[in-house]
Amino acid sequence: MRVLADAVGPALEEVLSGMGIADEVWTGLLGPATVEEHGDLALPCHRLAGTLHRQPNDIADDIAAALGPMLSGTAGVSAVSGFVNMRADPSWLAAQVMALLPDDRLGIAVEQARTVAVDYSAPNVAKEMHVGHLRSTVIGDAIVRMLGHKGHTVYRENHVGDWGTPFGMLIEHLLDLGEANAAEELSVGDLDAFYKQARAKFNSDEAFVARSRNRVVLLQGGDEETLRLWRILVDESMRYFNEVYGMLGVLLTDDDIMGESNYHHLLPVVVERLQASGVLEDSEGAKVVYPPGGWLNREGEPMPVIIEKADGGYNYATTDLACIIDRVERLDCDDLLYVVGSPQIQHFEMVFQVAEQAGFMGEAHNAVHVNFGSVLDSDGKILKSREGEVIKLVDLLREATSRAEQAIAEKNPELQGAQREAVARMIGIGAVKYADLSTERSKDYVFEWDRMLAFEGNTGPYLQYAHARICSIFRRSGIERSSARDASITPAQPEEALLARRLVNFAAVTDATLASYSPHTLCTYLHSLASSFASFYEVCPVIAAGDDATRDSRLALCDLTARTISTGLGLLGIESPEQM
RNA sequence: GGGCGAUUGGUGUAGUCUGGAUAUCAUGCUGGCCUUCUAAGCCGGUGACACGGGUUCGAAUCCUGUAUCGCCUACCA
Numbered sequence A: 001m002r003v004l005a006d007a008v009g010p011a012l013e014e015v016l017s018g019m020g021i022a023d024e025v026w027t028g029l030l031g032p033a034t035v036e037e038h039g040d041l042a043l044p045c046h047r048l049a050g051t052l053h054r055q056p057n058d059i060a061d062d063i064a065a066a067l068g069p070m071l072s073g074t075a076g077v078s079a080v081s082g083f084v085n086m087r088a089d090p091s092w093l094a095a096q097v098m099a100l101l102p103d104d105r106l107g108i109a110v111e112q113a114r115t116v117a118v119d120y121s122a123p124n125v126a127k128e129m130h131v132g133h134l135r136s137t138v139i140g141d142a143i144v145r146m147l148g149h150k151g152h153t154v155y156r157e158n159h160v161g162d163w164g165t166p167f168g169m170l171i172e173h174l175l176d177l178g179e180a181n182a183a184e185e186l187s188v189g190d191l192d193a194f195y196k197q198a199r200a201k202f203n204s205d206e207a208f209v210a211r212s213r214n215r216v217v218l219l220q221g222g223d224e225e226t227l228r229l230w231r232i233l234v235d236e237s238m239r240y241f242n243e244v245y246g247m248l249g250v251l252l253t254d255d256d257i258m259g260e261s262n263y264h265h266l267l268p269v270v271v272e273r274l275q276a277s278g279v280l281e282d283s284e285g286a287k288v289v290y291p292p293g294g295w296l297n298r299e300g301e302p303m304p305v306i307i308e309k310a311d312g313g314y315n316y317a318t319t320d321l322a323c324i325i326d327r328v329e330r331l332d333c334d335d336l337l338y339v340v341g342s343p344q345i346q347h348f349e350m351v352f353q354v355a356e357q358a359g360f361m362g363e364a365h366n367a368v369h370v371n372f373g374s375v376l377d378s379d380g381k382i383l384k385s386r387e388g389e390v391i392k393l394v395d396l397l398r399e400a401t402s403r404a405e406q407a408i409a410e411k412n413p414e415l416q417g418a419q420r421e422a423v424a425r426m427i428g429i430g431a432v433k434y435a436d437l438s439t440e441r442s443k444d445y446v447f448e449w450d451r452m453l454a455f456e457g458n459t460g461p462y463l464q465y466a467h468a469r470i471c472s473i474f475r476r477s478g479i480e481r482s483s484a485r486d487a488s489i490t491p492a493q494p495e496e497a498l499l500a501r502r503l504v505n506f507a508a509v510t511d512a513t514l515a516s517y518s519p520h521t522l523c524t525y526l527h528s529l530a531s532s533f534a535s536f537y538e539v540c541p542v543i544a545a546g547d548d549a550t551r552d553s554r555l556a557l558c559d560l561t562a563r564t565i566s567t568g569l570g571l572l573g574i575e576s577p578e579q580m
Numbered sequence B: 001g002g003g004c005g006a007u008u009g010g011u012g013u014a015g016u017c018u019g020g021a022u023a024u025c026a027u028g029c030u031g032g033c034c035u036u037c038u039a040a041g042c043c044g045g046u047g048a049c050a051c052g053g054g055u056u057c058g059a060a061u062c063c064u065g066u067a068u069c070g071c072c073u074a075c076c077a
Helices: A001-016 A023-029 A048-054 A057-070 A090-100 A133-149 A167-176 A179-187 A192-205 A204-220 A224-248 A260-276 A315-331 A342-357 A392-409 A417-437 A460-477 A481-486 A494-504 A506-514 A520-541 A548-571
Strands: A039-042 A075-080 A082-090 A115-119 A153-157 A280-283 A284-290 A305-310 A335-341 A364-370
Touching: A001 A023, A001 A039, A001 A075, A001 A082, A001 A260, A023 A039, A039 A280, A048 A057, A048 A305, A048 A548, A057 A075, A057 A520, A075 A494, A082 A090, A090 A494, A090 A548, A115 A133, A133 A224, A133 A260, A133 A335, A133 A392, A133 A417, A133 A506, A133 A520, A133 A548, A153 A315, A153 A364, A167 A179, A167 A192, A167 A204, A167 A224, A179 A192, A179 A224, A179 A392, A192 A204, A204 A224, A204 A342, A224 A392, A224 A417, A260 A284, A260 A305, A260 A315, A305 A342, A305 A548, A315 A335, A315 A342, A315 A417, A342 A364, A392 A460, A417 A460, A417 A494, A417 A520, A460 A520, A481 A548, A494 A548, A506 A548, A520 A548
Parallel strands: A115 A153, A115 A335, A335 A364
Antiparallel strands: A039 A082, A075 A082, A280 A284, A284 A305
């Protein structure tokens, strides 16, 4: 509990410095009490025993005795088996919660603005978006929202795969189909079929292969007609991606597209600058850089980053270096975030090392690979679009929405028509997003329909349900939400006190979430908040509370809980319906 | 072969960075709770730190070895 730690800090410092304990020693020991009955904060004293030459129990007793009077009105202090425990005083807690009531930001501070580029989503033109693309898009979206809320300047960078050798093949297939037919084919959203047809011809038809190779040369050379055809592929794909983004409700727009083709003209510049900085070497006809990480290949020989291939072509790493230059020098970014899967850990480590070595980034720049685990099939293999039938993202989202609509029809038949559809969308999409955001991002997970579409337990709908119930209380009481905000809060019942404790932690949890770019931290918190609300809801009648003071206090707790849930879910890119 | 990472109740999962008291939550199974604000809910029971060493007053957490799994290991992106 950060607010309590801040509040008791000065008193602890006074007592412990009097005992000859340095600040950095005890601040490292102070933490949340691991046993809830003991309190909110604990200071284990066992490690002090050596330096003070006394028993941990005696040390804890002495600290507690000195601290107790000083913290009167803030926290109750006790000593148990070598731990000093501090429990927030109900009146102090009430004051903290009441301070949040009029605060639109619910305690979340605006920070000194940094400029941050977030690279995420990055689908491939003329390829289907499948469930594997979900994580980058959803995690990136949450990080973008949180950064913005903290006052930072954020550049959303959608690094679309819109360039490279497959486009020769794709353009020739487009011509074979005829432009109008091809556009039709693409707009239906069956990108996989289009890609597979092209690939099949490429594998079986030599004339087609020759045309494709020639077409790549024309594309690279800037041939106008070829570029026009390429544009059709890109535009049709982007139209489809935007449809998916619309269903998902993420912030990405056409303005955020910075595909690989945008960096194409910079690639020779990357080579020149690496050359100039003296790190570029020749190896087997290719131009390479050996970053300082001690990387080895299969044969145990030093492994380089390939900047320019022996045939004069460029690699992925070269484009990433061009991106770094662009983001640092044109956008003036402090932080570069890459929301990209874990298999590319080594790639990014090497690229970052090259960028530092060549002076593209300095001490002030902070490049982070926000990696995430793979989506696996039921055999534990990575879901790949090339083999087998892959679940299309749109199908997952449609299924989620339709299951949600079915659930509403059963559980709340009064919701009808367009309103029901809108709520079904919020619940269905919220469930899918929450399922993806709520586990630690670096872990792999096995894709299961029922896991992604669960509406019970630790799920998005559970949090939305708590929110909707609160809205319902206000609807029935006829009391305006805003009128609850100058109430006096008295957390008399244990359920009320627990709810208050959780509410007060929101800002600290949000900061911790952003510090590690781990949306699951916020998810875990919001679930515990919703859970403590549900317990409160069972035992603390609000509208039918015995007296006005209790009712107003509870209404204020409800209002604050609803705002915390909707703000928290909002930071994750999940909506909070008022009814469900 | 080398490198990186993972392993927590039947299942899924938090905690591991920064060691602390009785390991979180969910699901499953099980026993209760709808004439009062939405039962997508609440209350109770059940059940887990891969294995072996080491460091420490104290290890899921740090070090080390083993097993199993995943990823990466130069001209794909």
